[in-house]
Amino acid sequence: MKRSWLPSLVTLAVLVFFFAPLVMLVVNSFNASRFGGEWEGFTWQWYERLWAADEVWDTLFITLKIAAVSSVTAMVLGTLAAYALHRFRSWLQSFHSMLVTLPLVMPDILMGMSLLAFFVALGVELGMTTIWIAHVTFCVSFVTMVVLGRLQDFDFTLLDAARDLGASPWVAARKVLVPLLLPGILAGGLLAFTLSIDDYVITFFVSGPGTTTLPLRVASMMKGRNLPMINALSTLMIASTFILAAIAFRLQRRRA
């Protein structure tokens, strides 16, 4: 039977639609023209200016610090949550699983607004700690989901075998469960890391003075005049996202 060409055409169009803006961005970061309307010659000058912009590198450092701390916390909490969700079934657990899935679908702004109200009500000063808590809150759900997927393939008789051979519950968990779950946990952690770096909306709500993360910096630069510099910065960020995505893809595939 002859296949219609329309679906493939739509697919092609959508992919062009997806990538054209990103490609333009990368091309423009080497373009001497300010707005990128036309090509005015190849230049490294935007990258040089970016290199000299110390405030950008400071925010990068803060962003990475927050991302590292929150992804590690989310990895630990998410793994525990996934284990609890998988092992025990009760009405409390179905409530728990609803709590885990809700942040996945909730619009960011509601999460940001809720957390802001929460911190203000508690009288916590906005800053690193609040960003950390907020990032852990939304990352945990993603880690839990990834680890849960991996737990579903896990053969729990292995744990019984370890216990029969004389391992204490703790040793059994550490030597059998954790190593087998590790690719899942790491993939979840990596996802949390990228999400934390990329988050704008929630961070915007809970950040305080002196804790500007990279997306916040880019957004404030967008209101200023240094537009081509953002092109250069974006290109670097896109490149690092691609690399992280590739690593995560590898980790996930290893289980197959």
Added chain:
Amino acid sequence: MMAFFAIPAGLVISMAFRPSDLRGGVGEGWSLDTLKALAEADYLPVVWRTVWLSALTMLICVSLALPMAFHMARVGETWRRLLLLLVVVPFLTNFIIRIFAWKTLLHPEGALTQFLIRCGLVSEDAMLLNNAGAVLLVLVYTQLPFAILPLFAAAEKFEFHLLDAARDLGASPWQAFYRVFVPGVRRGIFSACLMVFVCALGQYVIPQFVGGPADEMLGNKITQRAFADRNLPHASALAACLMLAVLVPMLIAAIARRVSGKEAAS
């Protein structure tokens, strides 16, 4: 998790009933003042705009994602993997960067505007930026993966021999697609609609950067109340409204799923 998600959500709703004080904090006692202000201030056009922009985004996304999911489910394994990766990668790129990319493209001196002018499609002084069209375009751009992924998941399970059967029985390709494939993946369509609609409702960054002052959505109002006016109760009241707007379609979906699940079981 309880502490950091459920409690804040409840707090937002309760805060809507608190009066605001001048220092930008939350005052003592409870009142309905904020809710009255909410009814008085002309939020209705904003709410209306938020809903129709989200609905339109949903329609466009799903109608683009349907043929795409159809195509992706029919190609071979290698191609399918590659296409899936190509859909996910822009989705992983930073949100702000994607908006910025569109902002430069749509800028009066940007590439897309210049290109369209050269083709004679738009006039010299056309403004592509700062209008509802730009907001809609970027909304579709950012939400499209949310539509493609659930639809693809549904299409992957679809039995494509059914289409051949329909064709053998004399259906035109379009009829086969519309009468057999679309009902076959209706659950996927359903969840795609829900995802896109709910996510679009909460957007505020997109209208902030590519929209004009007349294109604000509910989210913009929330941030303005929270940061520009330092009126947290007011912002919370708006957020509570938005939360209701989000929860209603999700509840309907949950109920519908349960009902159809029971039908399938019986």
